Amino acid sequence: MTARITAFKAVLAATIFFAAAPSWAENVLYRGNAGEPTTLDQHHTSINIEEFILKDLYEGLTIYDAKGVIVPGAAESWTESDDGLTYTFKIRDNAKWSDGSPVTADDFVFSFRRAEDPKTAAAYANILYPIKNAEKINKGELPVDQLGARAVDAKTLELTVAQPTPYFLELLAHQTALPLSKANVEKNGADFVKPGVLVSNGAFKLAEHVANDHLTLVKNPEHWDAANTKLDKVVFYPLEDQAAAVRRYEAGELHVDYNFSADQLPRLRQQFGNEVHVSPALATYYYVFDTRNAPMNDVRVRQALAMGVDRDFLANEIYKGAQQPLYSWIPPGLGNYGEPEKADFANKSQLDREDEALKLLKEAGYGEGGKPLTIEIRYNTNPNHERVATAIADMWKTAFGAQVSLVNLDVSSHYAYLQEGGKFSVARAGWTADYGDAENFLALNTTANKTFNYPHWSNADYDALMAKSYTEKDPAARQKLMHQAEAILVKEQPVTALLVNNDLWLVSKKVQGWYDNANNQHLSRFLSVQN
Known part of the structure; x- marks a missing residue:
């Protein structure tokens, strides 16, 4: 009897061992x-x-x-x-x-x-x-x-x-x-x-x-x-609440988390070291001006508001260095495109930009002694985007006396609103390259692009340059055409680039x-x- 019991225990122990072995577990x-x-x-x-x-x-x-x-x-x-x-x-x-x-x-x-x-x-x-x-x-x-x-x-x-x-x-x-x-x-x-x-x-x-x-x-x-x-098996969790997502990662409930709040970067780096990934991307973080309505149909107002954004503050204080200031529409890093075209205020100090912006607003009839500047900023729900919107609202209020309000929607509703032609004054957007060519960014703002031309901007010279670029077979001549188009875009400012996006991951x-x-x-x- 004792031998039988001992043998039974051995079989049971082996069964428990193999059942618990990693090779039997789902990955x-x-x-x-x-x-x-x-x-x-x-x-x-x-x-x-x-x-x-x-x-x-x-x-x-x-x-x-x-x-x-x-x-x-x-x-x-x-x-x-x-x-x-x-x-x-x-x-x-x-x-x-x-x-x-x-x-x-x-x-x-x-x-x-x-x-x-x-x-x-x-x-x-x-x-x-x-x-x-x-x-x-x-x-x-x-x-x-x-x-x-x-x-x-x-x-x-x-x-x-x-x-x-x-x-x-x-x-x-x-x-x-x-x-x-x-x-x-x-x-x-x-x-x-x-x-x-x-x-x-x-x-x-x-x-x-x-x-x-x-x-x-x-x-x-x-x-x-x-x-x-x-x-x-792969399980995706749709976590718009970035703080909640980080807590779940910290608890070991997530193996990978995309796009955590940038203000957590120093703490997370200290806590998780090389599990924190800041990956440079071909991506532009930008604001859109609805050119169908006043005051955003006035190029001087768009230029002034673009100048009034302190991009260094956004990059260093809000994103803790996880993003970089951007003054061109095309992000750097496209090897076949070269140095992108920058806005003419890129090399000026922030104070000089604001002084020039005040003059432009006055010419357009806004600001002190003119019409009040009332702006609504729309953004998709996200702590980083909220901080950016709040900071820009304060910049425009302080520099120009603007009355600024904020509206946010979940990410799907926000982009659906823009793509379906909803009216707004200013809206947050981002673009990540679908392929490594400047055309992917420049095509967004052609008159023919009904989906992604969020500002509803139309410029015949811009459209003509882009159209010609599609038939130009010489690579150098094609790049020159796209540079000329980008120069028009950064001058007209229907969209204003703010930051070069990096992808933030916890892995x-x-x-x-x-x-x-x-x-x-x-x-x-x-x-x-x-x-």
Whole structure:
């Protein structure tokens, strides 16, 4: 009897040991995201908190690797014609949707046509405008079947561009270029985004989505590279409350947290050391003036208000050095663009700027002895943005006697308001490069850009320079045209750049495979958690 009991205890102990062993545990990554996605329909998204999720679910023809470099995705290879106008992509034979059906060239044709179809009203339709006829289709001037996208066969896709586009492969890694399962969308319509319905071709598939609480992805066994995906599950938490997000990170409830409050930077660095990541980005933090209404329709008022912002104070006092002052529209660091064009007040002292600004306001009829200057600043809910808005309100009040009020909305509502043409006087916005070319920033403020031209600004000379840049084949001449366009923009100030954004992340030491990169690309498939 004793021997039997001893043997039983040994088996029980071994069972307990193996059940507790790390190799038996799920590898789960908990990610703090900076807000709730508006939707999981890639054609109706525009911000990075949506992109982070979508790029875990879907895989474009090209993708960014762990270091932010463009590499093959759903397409294993491609060729480019000698004239730079035709790209032929070979889609992987083992590329499948999460329901086991093959990813085909026709799925991509369907998706690109849907993105450009004016009925879709895609927020980022312009990202695919280099494809032949895309812009005309999006404006309702041609039918969708005229798009320069053709399925040669089930696994061969041909894309034709209107003119050589040096950054085309980067565009195809954008969230708007992520494919949809044609069969699934046609079967389920708008419901295709729901858990249990959504079919994806990325490293993960959607398991659960509880709005404003969490979104859970699980490993997609049908993904062509599933064997190298180490995570079993990814849980995104839409945490707009940055203080709450940091507390959850401190408690060990999050492995990764995006965009913490900058005033916490010194404390967090002391507490967590190299778990705090301040990653330089191709990103501009800016304010927008609604040029449709007085007083912002007066260039002198816009120039004066731009001069009245002490960018050094914002960078050093509010962001604790985590951001840098910016006086150009294009952030530095675009190697093929050179030194950006700066506003003419960039090299003046803040006192000299304010003196010049007062003269401009007086000429425009505002300030002492003139009309009162009443301003409302809109921003998306975020402690950093609130501090910036409060500081700028105080600067404008102190320097110009302006009456300034503040209005804030959650991030999705804020950008929806701007993109749908809501009226305002001043609004906060930010832009992170979708690809490494100055055109990505300059195109925002063309008259034709109905989605991102938040100031509703129109300048014929600016539009003409940008239009010419699209047909200019000589790289040096093309850059010169864009410099001339930027010079007009920083003079007219429909948007005023304030800071060069850096990406702020908290990344646990348990997370393996993380690399800071200027494109801020961190696909979960390249990460793992060391328990």
